[in-house]
Amino acid sequence: MFRKAGVNVLDGVHCTSIEDALSAYDSLGSKVVAVKSQIHAGGRGKGTLYSPESGEKVMEGGVKIAFSREDVELYSRNILGNKLVTIQTGENGKIVNNLYVEAGCAIAHEYYLAILVDREAKAVLIMASTEGGMDIEKVAENTPEALHKVWVDPAAGLLGFQKRNLGMDLGLSGAALKSFFGLLGKLYDVFVKNDCAMVEINPLVRSEDDEIIALDAKVSFDENASFRHKEWEDIRDLGEEDDAEVRAKELGLSYVKLDGDIGCLVNGAGLAMATMDVIQLYGGEPANFLDLGGGAGEDTVNAAFEIILEDHNVKGILVNIFGGIQRCDVVANGVLASVERIGLEVPLVIRLSGTNYKEGRAIIDASDLQTYSVDTLAEGAKKIVELIGGES
Amino acid sequence: MSIWINEHSKVLVQGITGSQGTFHATKMIEYGTDIVGGVTPGKGGQSLDLFGKSVTVYDGMYEAIQATDANASVIYVPPQFAAEAIMEAADAFDQIKGEGVVVCITEGIPTLDMVKAVAYVNQRPGVRLIGPNCPGIITPGIEGGCKIGIMPGHIHKKGRIGIVSKSGTLTYEAVAQTMSIGEGQSTCIGIGGDPVNGTGFIDCLAGFQDDIQTEAIVMIGEIGGTAEEDAAAWAAENVTKPIVGFVAGATAPPGKRMGHAGAIISGGKGTAAEKFAAFKSAGIYVANDPSEIGAVLAVALKEAGLL
Secondary structure, eight states, X not given: OTTTTTOOBOOEEEESSHHHHHHHHHHHOOSSEEEEEEOSSSOOTTOEEEOTTTOOEEEEOSEEEESSHHHHHHHHHHHTTSEEEOTTTOTTOEEOOEEEEEEOOOEEXXXXXXXXXXXXXXXXXXXXXXXXXXXXXXXXXXXXXXXXXXXXXXXXXXXXXXXXXXXXXXXOOHHHHHHHHHHHHHHHHHHHHTTEEEEEEEEEEEETTSOEEEOOEEEEEOGGGGGGOTTHHHHOOGGGSOHHHHHHHHTTXXXXXXXXXXXXXXXXXXXXXXHHHHHHHTTOOBSEEEEOOSSOOHHHHHHXXXXXXXXXXXXXXXXXXXXXXXXXXXXXXXXXXXXXHHOOOSOEEEEEEETTHHHHHHHHHHSSOOOEEESSHHXXXXXXHHHTTOOO | OOSXXXXXXXXXXXXXXXXXXXXXXXXXXXXXOEEEEEEOTTOTTXXXXXXXXXXXXXXXXXXHHHHHOOOEEEEOOOHHHHHHHHHHHHHXXXXXXXXXEEEEOOOOOOHHHHHHHHHHHHTSTTXXXXXXXXXXXEEEOSSSEEEEESSOGGGXXXXXXXXXXXXXXXXXXXXXXXXXXXXXXXXEEEOOSSSSOSSOHHHHHHHHHHOSSOOEXXXXXXXXXXXHHHHHHHHHHHOOSOEEEEEEOTTOOTTOOOSSTTOOOBTTBSOHHHHHHHHHHTTOEEOSSGGGHHHHHHHHHHHTTOO
């Protein structure tokens, strides 16, 4: 993406096998190369690789500098197919299926650069620091004066003097400043044209011949803009995403799997979060976040219920609905249909409030389904925690 | 009194011929909102019969405001066109009346479109944008009232509690909680769960502070950004009325988007713990559980000598 936009990057080859990596090394013609694990998470350099079967540690560091063909072979063998755990992946880590082999360069200095939307200023913010390669949160905390910021006026766009000033703030001059000026303009265009949520270049480097090069980048996109970016389908690595989360999204649900054992089916993002919070407040652990959205039909409710039941950690379910657009009777029918089809072996607590709650409760009460009806979220949370034998 | 809208507000529905637009226009009329017309480009001149009321459709906002003297609009158009609908409404209200309230219900508008739209609205100081991705705003009346949005009207009652929230269903929960202690609402505003929106917490707190009808405030935030912290700091200096606060997302894992585009803890920032702490240090009464809001509100009212 960067290369196509004319952003200075080092030559590199995307690989999925050790053979690929070796032929990449041969074709790059650079004695020193970097072998980089490609997963959708940061902190790769400081991560650790483990064997997914035995759980044994394989190698420290998901990004390695290789000084020979043998190094490339060793590192790609240690990386591919193994599990990389970084500060951002959580304990379970992520299996690495993709590698990037990149030509080396003589680095004079490393910088940090990020472009993102500043929610408070309601504008695009560009941040840069002379402390490249470092954890930016630490820079922001320890040496805020080293972090330089520029806000882009939405009507005027990124202006020449802003690019120049930011470059000078980083201590650049001459050819390096000119190179930075060009790179920043192109990066900003990439950000806007591709509806990015964040572009983070860490490190951005100045080579010994004063060229500014984006050495490593992390890009995230604004999911709301997917309707005008059909090309995102091609770069998505579905293998990295949770299968249930992908299916939920296709159905218009928001689902996030968590580590607990109480499944939640809720309408509305805020209420869904609050439901998780209250479950924990009463001593339980939520198994998921699930927002039905507004006005889900019976089929959607049915599918949501199935996704929850597929998670084998789930020992009980709390349905919490405050009907606005969502009608409680539709939820009740959806729940019954799912239970009829796939059975239910765990306790179910249902709280229906708002639009058509009387009809909804009547439907549940008239069925043979063993459920517990409650009036408030707190009662529901207490009840489900009690039923699965947690504290209450 | 109430804030920004009242029982006499005249409301236009942008996207009225779409299924969401027609459905909610009908519900708003049922509640008592004075829906004076609708806008769908290309369908001007049609007339819809909604809950026994004949509603005229116009091709654009300029024409519609001139014909109806509307002072508010509500947007139900799809995300691809929503930012432009906001800007059209803002410009039309600004040029014709010098002021107006624009409520955008649409979910899923690209963030960079909103950056543009919010900047555009802010250049027209008489125009207020509420949302997007929100339930809207409601001022209950003695009978009926003015509901601009998608909230269930029947759960509300006219009263003295102002409610502001990032979340839809959690706002309904807060309304039910005020009702559980026999309190009604002055105005309830959903500001929406997107990272970039129009009206924020501070605007609402300022509105409630100046409103005679409002005697106490319920404020509901969620993880992501620092709007709650900023509002708490502002309230400590500027709000004399008691505030009850809750923040959703204490158990949300970092880096995961929790339904709302804005509800994400990134780089360790925007956690519920930080927001609760900011509330406490600003003297805001904190509810740890939404089912507690009523009880905490009763304590707040009592300590303020209002109960």
